[in-house]
Amino acid sequence: MSMEFMKVARVSDIPERRSKLIHLENEQIALWHVNGRFYAINNVCPHQHIPALHKGTLSGDKVTCPMHGWTYSLETGVAEFGDGKVKTYKVKIEGEDIFVEKPMSTW
Template identity: 40%
Template sequence: MRIGRLWLCLGKDGRGLKTKFFTVAKTSEIDPGRARVVYVQGIEIALFNIGGEFYAVDNLCPHEGGPLVAGTVQGIVLTCPWHRWQFHLKTGCSPMNPAVQVQTYPVQIEGEQIRIGMVTD
């Protein structure tokens, strides 16, 4: 089960749900300013290294399915390469339209291992 940001913004705190973390890459495999696609539980995720901080979002843009991994990032705002829709990498919110969001995932670093969290019930 995936919990969207809008659900959390509506006052749902996710109590009773658990996050399971999956190792997807090593920190040395993704240079700062770069991104790559990883898969967790069959979900295609874009993993970004922004100045040594890692962010994970669904790779498909919710607007028309553009590959977000190929987008550009300024600060922590990601721009889709297809139609220039933008998303905040921490929250998934779009400054262009608050009703449109991309799913974000928690990221943990353990040693050199990058781990992405998925919500389970």
Template identity: 40%
Template sequence: MAFRVVARVSEIPIGRGLCVQVDGIDVGLFRAEGRIYAMENRCPHQGIPLSEGSLEGAVITCRAHGWDFDVRTGHRPTDPDGFPIPCFPVEVDGDDVRIDLAAPLNVRRRA
């Protein structure tokens, strides 16, 4: 698979995220530190969409119970060695945001 357009930069709000569905997977798009990041949108606690949380810097805080995740890495800031939420590569071309779901950045594939 390759990069494909999933949203426009102008659709992604400041201070929270935008949920897009790609191949049946909900992906959260976040603006942080001048870049766009893509991460699975399901909180691993009870499944609330992380894009509905509050984004400060590069950390999104789930609206339900306050678990927080670094959108650059998928890890909790207090547990950088824990199991991460899958994050995906992003390309920006003008106002187009492209992601590649087949190449998660932080999850090893099984052989």
């Protein structure tokens, strides 16, 4: 199955160590810029299903939810404090444009 990407932002829209909340196919995605790379993770924290990860605090390439401190790897989505995993999406950069993998519908 071929993967579709959608243009979601420009590189200059998101300074280092900041994020942008984007909406794609009914999903909220937090797009983070860390050390020259862009990471896309689902914005909804698995702990209490609160859409807050774009407002999280960074440490290295991990983001900590502002609600109760669960912390996820931006690379893998796996919780390093707390439990479970947040969905991650592939990102590609073409020139100034940032593209994110279109979420697959689950049905």
